[in-house]
Amino acid sequence: MNENELNKEIKEASERIKVRQKEISSDVAKLDIKIKRYTGWTWGFVWAGIIVSVLSIIYFLCKNKDDNFALNLLGDFLGGSVGSIWALAGLFLIYVAFLGQKQQLLNQQLELMYSQLEVKYTRLELAGQKEELKIQNNTLRQQKFENTFFQLITLFHSIVDALDLRKKGTTTVISTGRDCFEIFYKRFRTYTLTENKQKYNLNNTPIENTINAYNKLYDEDKSDMSHYFRTIYHIFKFIDKSEIKNKKQYTSIARAQLSSYEQIILFYNCLHGNGVEKFKPLIEKYAIFKNIDSSLLISQNHLSEYEPNAYGNE
Secondary structure, three states, X not given: OOHHHHHHHHHHHHHHHHHHHHHHHHHHHHHHHHHHHHHHHHHXXXXXXXXXXXXXXXXXXXXXXXXXXXXHHHHHHHHHHHHHHHHHHHHHHHHHHHHHHHHHHHHHHHHHHHHHHHXXXXXXXXXXXXXXXXXXXXXXXXXXXXHHHHHHHHHHHHHHHOOEEEOOOOOXXXXXXXXXXXXXXXXXXXXXXXXXXXXXXXXXXXXXXXXXXXXXXXXXXXXXXXXXXXXXXXXXXXXXXXXXXXXXXXXXXXXXOOOHHHHHHHHXXXXXXXXXXXXXXXXXXXXXXXXXXXXXXXXXXXXXXOOHHHHXXX
């Protein structure tokens, strides 16, 4: 039960208590009047019995001097008259006790209603604490996610910065870091031309030939490229498997780390056997190619290899 429902219940219970309290106060006041009345009658009968007893004894003492008035007659008189009066007083006293008990039950009923209201307030307080704890847990979960996410981004940049391409057969470095992807791209186009046995026109290149050319590129620098693609894949997978909201906000941050040439190489890597099963669905789910420079593609026809979602089109 949420806080709104509890607040509604508390409001309704408070209204019921107000109404019932007026009724109980009225009933208790009436019972007070009855108790006072019957208590007064009780004491009246008690004093009446005492007075009758005293007068009877005086009469017995005075009468006994003259006529030898028997004591047993006095006892019979007192038992019949005074005993009856006090018995009636006792009956009234029992009724007064009954009224007092009824009054106590009414007060207990009101106390019970207040106790139930207090329980509802306690539940409301606990619900608020539970909600605060939930918010704290969500905040901690969000912080934990972001710490890991940005550590992965930092790791990704360190991997990119560590890339270096050397001239074949020498130790001469021809490119480092992100600039390596422009070299990869140029080699890729060259291999595609060779695969198609063409020198210039790649616009109608079948995707199969393009993937064969990419496979050759990948085999040449497998150690660097495999490490790179595993890292970027795990970043998107980490976001996808997390329980946070606004996942696309973080995939957009990750996407922003990719240069135009990186996106093109990633485009064909996810059509290659390396990424077609696991990585390609994430590309389409989070619109990773929303800002891709399609003019760099080997062929514009290759855009149809991905679902429109991959480009941010519903």
